[in-house]
Amino acid sequence: MTEKVKVRIDGEVIAATAGQTILEVARTNNKYIPALCYMEGLSTVGACRLCMVEVSGVARLLPACTTPVQEGLAVATTSPQLESYRKMALELLFAERNHVCAVCVSSGHCELQTLAQEHGVTSVRYPYSYPRLPVDTTHPRFVLDHNRCVLCSRCVRTCAEVEGAHVWDLAGRGVGSRLVSELQRPWGEATSCTSCGKCVQACPTGAMAEKGFGVEEMTKRRAAVSRLTSMREGE
Amino acid sequence: MDKARIGTCWLDGCAGCHMSLLDTDEGIIAVLRKADIVFGPLVDAQEWPEGVDVAIVEGAVSSQDDLKLALTLRSRSRIVVALGDCAVTGNVPSMRNGIPRRELLERIYVEGATVCPGVPTDGVPALLKQAEPLHSAIKVDVHVPGCPPKANAILMVLGDLLEGREPDLGSKLRFG
Numbered sequence: 406m407t408e409k410v411k412v413r414i415d416g417e418v419i420a421a422t423a424g425q426t427i428l429e430v431a432r433t434n435n436k437y438i439p440a441l442c443y444m445e446g447l448s449t450v451g452a453c454r455l456c457m458v459e460v461s462g463v464a465r466l467l468p469a470c471t472t473p474v475q476e477g478l479a480v481a482t483t484s485p486q487l488e489s490y491r492k493m494a495l496e497l498l499f500a501e502r503n504h505v506c507a508v509c510v511s512s513g514h515c516e517l518q519t520l521a522q523e524h525g526v527t528s529v530r531y532p533y534s535y536p537r538l539p540v541d542t543t544h545p546r547f548v549l550d551h552n553r554c555v556l557c558s559r560c561v562r563t564c565a566e567v568e569g570a571h572v573w574d575l576a577g578r579g580v581g582s583r584l585v586s587e588l589q590r591p592w593g594e595a596t597s598c599t600s601c602g603k604c605v606q607a608c609p610t611g612a613m614a615e616k617g618f619g620v621e622e623m624t625k626r627r628a629a630v631s632r633l634t635s636m637r638e639g640e
Numbered sequence: 641m642d643k644a645r646i647g648t649c650w651l652d653g654c655a656g657c658h659m660s661l662l663d664t665d666e667g668i669i670a671v672l673r674k675a676d677i678v679f680g681p682l683v684d685a686q687e688w689p690e691g692v693d694v695a696i697v698e699g700a701v702s703s704q705d706d707l708k709l710a711l712t713l714r715s716r717s718r719i720v721v722a723l724g725d726c727a728v729t730g731n732v733p734s735m736r737n738g739i740p741r742r743e744l745l746e747r748i749y750v751e752g753a754t755v756c757p758g759v760p761t762d763g764v765p766a767l768l769k770q771a772e773p774l775h776s777a778i779k780v781d782v783h784v785p786g787c788p789p790k791a792n793a794i795l796m797v798l799g800d801l802l803e804g805r806e807p808d809l810g811s812k813l814r815f816g
């Protein structure tokens with residue numbers, strides 16, 4: 406039941422399978438679309454808006470990670486308008502929390518920092534909001550630093566869909582949104598946490614880290630989490 | 641041909657960006673063929689001079705003195721460069737921004753002091769409510785992120801500016 410379709414990405418005709426998303430098709434064909442909340446092997450939520458693309462015949466921009474392809478779809482992955490929106494989205498992420506890369510465990514290995522560099526973000530035009538945010542150190546092995554969280558929900562989905570524990574959720578609205586473990590219980594007291602560490606590995610930023618790492622020391626094994634789901638699909 | 645005039649200063653920073661400037665080693669000689677450094681930590685001038693072509697500013701705007709100097713150098717300089725993350729983003733100095741000033745000063749100088757507890761007031765400028773990036777106080781023409789920015793990035797920026805080109809930092813630099 407795999408219907409084949411033909412789509413165009415930046416003018417190039419590409420064969421795809423109906424039901425695949427624009428982002429998946431682009432990735433398998435080495436076309437670059439930036440993404441932050443997307444992670445291979447997890448469900449998609451369209452939260453970060455970095456993967457927005459132009460689809461011909463559609464007046465508004467569409468997120469590539471949640472938009473399925475269909476026959477004849479023509480996508481532009483980059484344009485001056487898209488670039489300017491992507492920069493805005495990145496700058497807003499920096500302005501929303503306290504990202505002090507110079508003292509961050511993930512500096513040099515952080516997807517947000519890398520995206521900013523790739524898109525030539527050398528300063529943030531919006532006023533920083535400097536929220537006063539907690540750092541949860543109650544878990545014996547891991548730390549959650551809300552200052553670095555971009556609310557991508559990759560940890561939420563990893564824990565629920567891959568580990569099956571569903572420790573995390575997002576609570577609140579807008580800039581007041583926070584990642585919470587088990588109905589606001591500190592992470593260390595979350596009885597459903599198996600301490601598997603998958604959420605830490607999936608987190609794109611320095612918001613989740615293993616204890617005992619200094620500045621620039623925390624590298625993540627995201628592919629390991631994605632590989633788990635692909636191995637299960639093969640079963 | 642007249643030489644260009646460069647001024648440098650640090651506001652709320654750690655001097656690391658100036659160390660990086662010194663790390664340009666002999667690269668600085670090429671810069672000095674085209675320009676004089678007329679103000680800075682290594683120059684014996686008391687006041688930011690008039691007619692500066694390139695102002696290089698390290699550090700966040702964190703105190704009354706920082707703000708005053710930022711406004712002065714802006715009015716007396718053609719091009720202002722924010723050098724390093726503190727000037728560009730607020731960086732480490734901005735980590736105090738969620739804490740009210742009084743609480744912060746008392747925590748450090750009263751609760752944290754083993755000798756002479758008391759918030760210093762003599763000879764130190766008053767803190768602003770928050771430590772902010774330079775562009776929140778004055779117009780900034782070029783942002784050079786990095787903590788500190790690499791020496792060759794500084795040379796590239798200075799080289800471009802002294803040749804009258806707009807530096808194209810593109811994807812060469814990152815925060816941190």
Ligand code: SF4
Pocket residue numbers: 503504505506507509510511512513515516517518553610611612815816
């Ligand atoms: S999470 Fe990334 S962007 Fe944020 S401070 Fe750490 S390295 Fe910088």
Ligand code: SF4
Pocket residue numbers: 563564568570571572573597598599600601602603604605
């Ligand atoms: S360590 Fe494992 S079980 Fe615990 S919150 Fe993270 S993903 Fe869930």
Ligand code: SF4
Pocket residue numbers: 553554555556557558559560561584607608609610612613
């Ligand atoms: S902790 Fe990390 S993975 Fe979880 S929402 Fe925040 S940035 Fe995303």
Ligand code: FES
Pocket residue numbers: 439440441442443450451452453454455456457468469470471
């Ligand atoms: S990757 Fe598509 S919205 Fe985040």
